[in-house]
Amino acid sequence: MAKTTRITYRCSFCGKEQNEVQRLIAGPGGVYVCDECTHAFTEVLANAESALALPAHTRVLTAADPYKEKVGGLVRCSFCGKSREQVNAMIAGPGGVHICNECVDLCLQIIEEERNPAAHGHAEQTHAPSSADGVRKHLLDVDDWSASEIGALFARADAMGAALARPETKLDTLRGKVMVNLFYENSTRTRVSFELAGKKLGADVTNVTASASSVTKGESLIDTVRTLQALGARIVVVRSSQAGAPDLIARHIDGSVLNAGDGWHAHPTQALLDLYTIVRRLGPVRGRRIVILGDILHSRVARSNIWTLTAMGATVVLCGPPTLLPPAAADLYAARPVPGTDARREVIVEPHIERALEGADVVMALRLQRERQQAGLLPSIREYSAVWGLTPERLKLANPGALVLHPGPMNEGVEIDPAVAYGDASVIEEQVTNGVAIRMAALELVAGADQKRGE
Numbered sequence: 001m002a003k004t005t006r007i008t009y010r011c012s013f014c015g016k017e018q019n020e021v022q023r024l025i026a027g028p029g030g031v032y033v034c035d036e037c038t039h040a041f042t043e044v045l046a047n048a049e050s051a052l053a054l055p056a057h058t059r060v061l062t063a064a065d066p067y068k069e070k071v072g073g074l075v076r077c078s079f080c081g082k083s084r085e086q087v088n089a090m091i092a093g094p095g096g097v098h099i100c101n102e103c104v105d106l107c108l109q110i111i112e113e114e115r116n117p118a119a120h121g122h123a124e125q126t127h128a129p130s131s132a133d134g135v136r137k138h139l140l141d142v143d144d145w146s147a148s149e150i151g152a153l154f155a156r157a158d159a160m161g162a163a164l165a166r167p168e169t170k171l172d173t174l175r176g177k178v179m180v181n182l183f184y185e186n187s188t189r190t191r192v193s194f195e196l197a198g199k200k201l202g203a204d205v206t207n208v209t210a211s212a213s214s215v216t217k218g219e220s221l222i223d224t225v226r227t228l229q230a231l232g233a234r235i236v237v238v239r240s241s242q243a244g245a246p247d248l249i250a251r252h253i254d255g256s257v258l259n260a261g262d263g264w265h266a267h268p269t270q271a272l273l274d275l276y277t278i279v280r281r282l283g284p285v286r287g288r289r290i291v292i293l294g295d296i297l298h299s300r301v302a303r304s305n306i307w308t309l310t311a312m313g314a315t316v317v318l319c320g321p322p323t324l325l326p327p328a329a330a331d332l333y334a335a336r337p338v339p340g341t342d343a344r345r346e347v348i349v350e351p352h353i354e355r356a357l358e359g360a361d362v363v364m365a366l367r368l369q370r371e372r373q374q375a376g377l378l379p380s381i382r383e384y385s386a387v388w389g390l391t392p393e394r395l396k397l398a399n400p401g402a403l404v405l406h407p408g409p410m411n412e413g414v415e416i417d418p419a420v421a422y423g424d425a426s427v428i429e430e431q432v433t434n435g436v437a438i439r440m441a442a443l444e445l446v447a448g449a450d451q452k453r454g455e
């Protein structure tokens with residue numbers, strides 16, 4: 001019989017547990033700061049002589065402190081990634097955790113807004129974007145995700161990764177809940193990844209594929225969903241070739257819907273796992289140059305990735321044949337600032353491959369999605385691969401240590417050379433592995449909303 005475990009969160013500065021404080025705010029990579037520390041830090045930063053005691057092993061760094069850590073390079077804020085030179089003050093906590101004055105301010109704002117939402121013009125909040133216990137009923141896309149909400153999800157993915165390292169235990173987050181994977185399009189990694197994630201969280205998981213379902217007998221999408229609901233489904237994970245199908249289902253079901261890819265539109269969990277893989281390898285992506293290469297036009301992966309990467313401050317360069325590049329992409333994304341800020345999303349369209357790759361920190365190659373293409377968009381596959389294929393020679397234009405990603409499935413030798421796909425820069429297998437932890441975190445997020453509704 002599998003054991004069930006609950007995960008406890010603690011403030012990374014004072015060590016208090018979530019239930020000992022009013023509020024715990026999550027940063028990326030499993031760091032947290034509580035409301036008590038936020039108040040103490042605010043006080044100390046405003047008045048160095050403050051009588052308010054800082055927690056043990058926590059102090060404001062001074063000019064006498066080295067700007068570099070013994071290992072790991074510059075001292076950086078564990079929440080936003082800025083270095084000491086980029087901020088006015090930095091507080092060091094135990095075990096190498098740091099928080100800068102800007103993040104302390106932001107945490108204070110979050111705490112105060114939550115205490116008195118009306119005074120901050122947020123009388124009605126549909127979700128708590130920056131919270132460790134934030135809730136969302138559905139995950140349809142990531143276009144309205146803030147950096148702090150992404151950070152909070154990543155902190156949970158870290159905890160889920162730790163749980164996955166203990167294969168003998170199961171969590172009880174979704175115990176007693178029926179989760180259905182409703183896949184109208186082929187999939188291996190996404191479906192299996194959701195299935196493993198649901199099972200690890202204790203759900204009863206069942207898979208429905210279009211060819212084995214009543215869809216082939218003409219049952220409509222809504223009828224199918226109503227049937228699943230009558231059978232007790234609380235969570236529906238859906239993949240469809242129709243953009244908007246998950247949104248439609250979400251409007252006809254009491255439970256939660258997670259989009260596992262809809263047409264050309266969105267693939268939110270893929271974007272989150274891609275970013276998570278990059279952050280785990282390179283740290284914060286702010287100011288990094290991330291190239292998405294290939295068939296951007298038909299790619300739901302690219303569309304969702306642009307939202308999350310730009311929300312975290314990366315510059316996204318879209319590169320591919322002009323016929324496969326959405327021409328207005330840069331303006332379209334720039335018109336929607338990152339939630340909670342007026343930060344412009346940095347998107348560059350660069351059809352010249354050598355210019356795009358120069359100085360890249362990450363190159364994300366996309367599959368040539370021929371099943372979605374009209375005739376006449378490409379001269380031939382051979383010519384496409386000669387001009388747009390990611391080869392070891394072209395990769396040399398990127399920065400040293402640049403990462404290569406691909407959402408899979410790959411057309412080896414078409415958009416990516418096998419020497420790159422299986423070379424040192426490739427983190428393609430890590431993407432697949434990280435996908436389970438990210439999907440667990442996403443399922444937990446929507447399950448939190450389900451619980452709140454049932455209260």
Ligand code: NCD
Pocket residue numbers: 189190261267270300301366367369407408409
């Ligand atoms: C992608 C998809 O289906 O959108 N793959 C995936 O989910 N891992 C990308 C693709 O099909 O090219």
